[in-house]
Amino acid sequence: MNNFVAPMNHSYIFNKALAILGIFALGVFINWFPLVFVRIPWPQDEIIRPVTDALWQTVTTIFIPVTWAIWRLGLKPADMGLTLNNLGKTTLLGCALYTLALVSFIHCSDDPLIAKNLLRNVDTVDAIILTSSMSLVAAGTDIATRGFILLTLARYTNVWFAIVVQNLTWYLGHIHEIGLLENCLGYYQALGLTLTLGLLGDAIALRTRNVIGLSIAHILLNVVMVSYMRYL
Secondary structure, three states, X not given: OOOOOOOOOHHHHHHHHHHHHHHHHHHHHHHHHHHHHHOOOOOOOOOHHHHHHHHHHHHHHHHHHHHHHHHHOOOOHHHHOOOOOOHHHHHHHHHHHHHHHHHHHHHOOOOHHHHOOHXXXXXXXXXXXXXXXXXXXXXXXXXXXXXXXXXXXXXXXXXXXXXXXXXXXXXXXXXXXXXXHHHHHOHHHHHHHHHHHHHHHHHHHHHHOOOHHHHHHHHHHHHHHHHHHHOO
């Protein structure tokens, strides 16, 4: 499953893995820094705030790590799955994958998660803005976790180590969603869904070496889900 040949020097491998995880952790820290540590004024408007959060998260957890990997590791965007190669195949597989999440959300239609969601009541323009910010975060999740963490770690370390680290990151990034689905599905079912999406998505990324298709599929999930909520 891993087409890369990792160097045999264990110190080299350790240093590369530490650097990759360190720069991503730095991005996450910078993402939290303004609100948690500095407490700078942040937009409180229910429409503007999600957009601000999405843009800031994109800069800190995608732009910074990817730029660092290109500059310090000498990688190309395609090495992190940012390529058009296998785009159609990856998109189709991604749509099949995220259908599992869509079915779960539809199953929870009567839950406050869906029934009382803000997106059901805002006007069309605001709904488009909110959906766009959600989609940016969704696409960024695939790029950050599978493009940067999974494919970059798999280049320098054992592929199973890369998968474990990616899924730990995937889990931490979806704790909020697990909590939202827990009331409807139950904790272990929500956790199982999250990890299933994480592992199968890894298999797709490692097989196709493409995360753009997964990002597109993740965006389509959000668009279909929002459309469903608004026309219930």
